[in-house]
Amino acid sequence: MSICEYKPGLENIPATQSSISFVDGQQGILEYRGINIEELGQYSSFLETSYLLIWGGLPTEEELAEFEHEIRYHRRLKYRIRDMMKCFPESGHPMDALQACAAALGLFYSRRALDNPAYIRAAVVRLLAKIPTMVAAFQLMRKGNDPVQPRDDLDYSANFLYMLNEREPDPLAARIFDICLILHAEHTINASTFSAMVTASTLTDPYAVVASAVGTLAGPLHGGANEEVIEMLEEIGSVDNVHAYLDSCLERKAKIMGFGHRVYKVKDPRATILQDLAEQLFEKFGRDEYYDIAVALEQAVAEKLGHKGIYPNVDFYSGLVYRKMGIPTDLFTPVFAIARVAGWLAHWKEQLAENRIFRPTQIYTGARNAPYIPSEKRQSTQDKDLLAGLIAE
Ligand code: SDX
Numbered sequence: 489m490s491i492c493e494y495k496p497g498l499e500n501i502p503a504t505q506s507s508i509s510f511v512d513g514q515q516g517i518l519e520y521r522g523i524n525i526e527e528l529g530q531y532s533s534f535l536e537t538s539y540l541l542i543w544g545g546l547p548t549e550e551e552l553a554e555f556e557h558e559i560r561y562h563r564r565l566k567y568r569i570r571d572m573m574k575c576f577p578e579s580g581h582p583m584d585a586l587q588a589c590a591a592a593l594g595l596f597y598s599r600r601a602l603d604n605p606a607y608i609r610a611a612v613v614r615l616l617a618k619i620p621t622m623v624a625a626f627q628l629m630r631k632g633n634d635p636v637q638p639r640d641d642l643d644y645s646a647n648f649l650y651m652l653n654e655r656e657p658d659p660l661a662a663r664i665f666d667i668c669l670i671l672h673a674e675h676t677i678n679a680s681t682f683s684a685m686v687t688a689s690t691l692t693d694p695y696a697v698v699a700s701a702v703g704t705l706a707g708p709l710h711g712g713a714n715e716e717v718i719e720m721l722e723e724i725g726s727v728d729n730v731h732a733y734l735d736s737c738l739e740r741k742a743k744i745m746g747f748g749h750r751v752y753k754v755k756d757p758r759a760t761i762l763q764d765l766a767e768q769l770f771e772k773f774g775r776d777e778y779y780d781i782a783v784a785l786e787q788a789v790a791e792k793l794g795h796k797g798i799y800p801n802v803d804f805y806s807g808l809v810y811r812k813m814g815i816p817t818d819l820f821t822p823v824f825a826i827a828r829v830a831g832w833l834a835h836w837k838e839q840l841a842e843n844r845i846f847r848p849t850q851i852y853t854g855a856r857n858a859p860y861i862p863s864e865k866r867q868s869t870q871d872k873d874l875l876a877g878l879i880a881e
Pocket of ligand 1: 709711
């Protein structure tokens with residue numbers, strides 16, 4: 489490859505060296521620190537997996553107990569953060585609220601001691617502990633209710649579902665939610681992690697690192713796709729409409745949400761596990777009317793786009809799991825963020841260990857030595873109709 493070759497989306501360009509996770513996109517394999525995702529989903533907990541990702545090895549029983557204790561202790565939000573949230577518009581997207589809250593933590597804990605392991609540990613604990621509380625608090629506040637305080641007798645996932653729904657969750661639902669967090673915790677150099685690494689490389693504070701990653705995760709080509717999947721299934725409406733819907737997408741060259749991946753050319757292993765988790769929930773709590781549509785769509789896409797390696801990704805079945813737990817659609821991406829904080833922090837720490845500021849180059853395609861034209865001689869470059877529409881909005 490020539491040094492000046494431009495690859496849109498930096499496809500296949502290594503942005504770093506990392507020992508955090510591994511993906512084999514041809515075989516559908518995902519490992520965290522060398523451990524298979526299926527095994528972690530079966531035996532681990534989200535906090536244990538977070539520890540593994542961030543500190544590089546599974547914790548001893550004592551280390552895990554201490555880590556869980558610290559997280560419990562730091563779950564509460566400062567009243568100023570809660571007051572700030574009260575001023576957010578109810579109609580605002582929860583990802584925007586989360587981004588603002590994550591950034592606001594920097595106002596309280598801004599001292600940057602990036603070479604001090606105790607500072608790193610405290611930032612990890614605060615972010616993992618407080619992000620779920622922020623998501624749940626915004627959900628209650630936008631309904632006009634006071635947020636529910638965390639409960640120290642509940643574990644990480646059960647406590648989140650409790651704060652969100654104001655009642656203790658069913659143990660199966662809480663365990664399945666915890667597995668969902670494990671599955672979403674890390675995924676090599678995806679867009680939001682790259683964003684976190686770029687921000688980290690300036691040696692700014694970890695709250696800014698996570699805030700920038702939350703903003704990146706929100707987009708519909710990335711974490712935001714899980715919401716759009718449900719909207720798509722709603723629009724399809726019935727299994728009979730699946731083929732017509734797919735044909736119309738292909739004709740318009742529209743992307744089918746929850747499908748395709750830069751790295752996976754087979755079904756994302758996380759989608760396989762999530763589909764199984766959805767079925768476990770349906771067995772206990774009843775089927776979801778959209779599930780049959782999803783399965784039919786997966787089949788139809790495989791027939792039409794399988795030759796291009798387009799199969800379900802992590803965002804395709806996750807929403808069906810969350811819906812069964814009573815989680816509103818626009819909280820699906822914040823739930824993804826709760827999990828991915830672990831991966832972002834692992835990459836933040838790895839970046840700091842061998843930091844050099846990210847500063848890529850570009851291939852310039854614009855004019856050179858252009859004259860400065862006096863205002864009375866300029867021709868407008870704006871679309872006037874479009875501008876009028878924007879001003880009226
Ligand atoms: C996540 O990177 C990560 O690891 C992300 C993630 C993580 O854990 O962090 O796994 C989480 O972000 C999952 C992806 C969620 N996004 C979606 O579900 C949105 C729909 N999918 C796509 O838009 C797309 O597949 C991407 C964004 C996921 C990947 O984009 P790429 O690698 O830039 O691929 P592309 O858009 O250039 O498409 C390549 C070809 C094109 O066809 P040709 O022009 O070559 O003929 O595949 C086609 C595309 O049209 N294609 C699709 C498609 N995805 C790709 N066609 C229809 N529907 C799709 N979903």
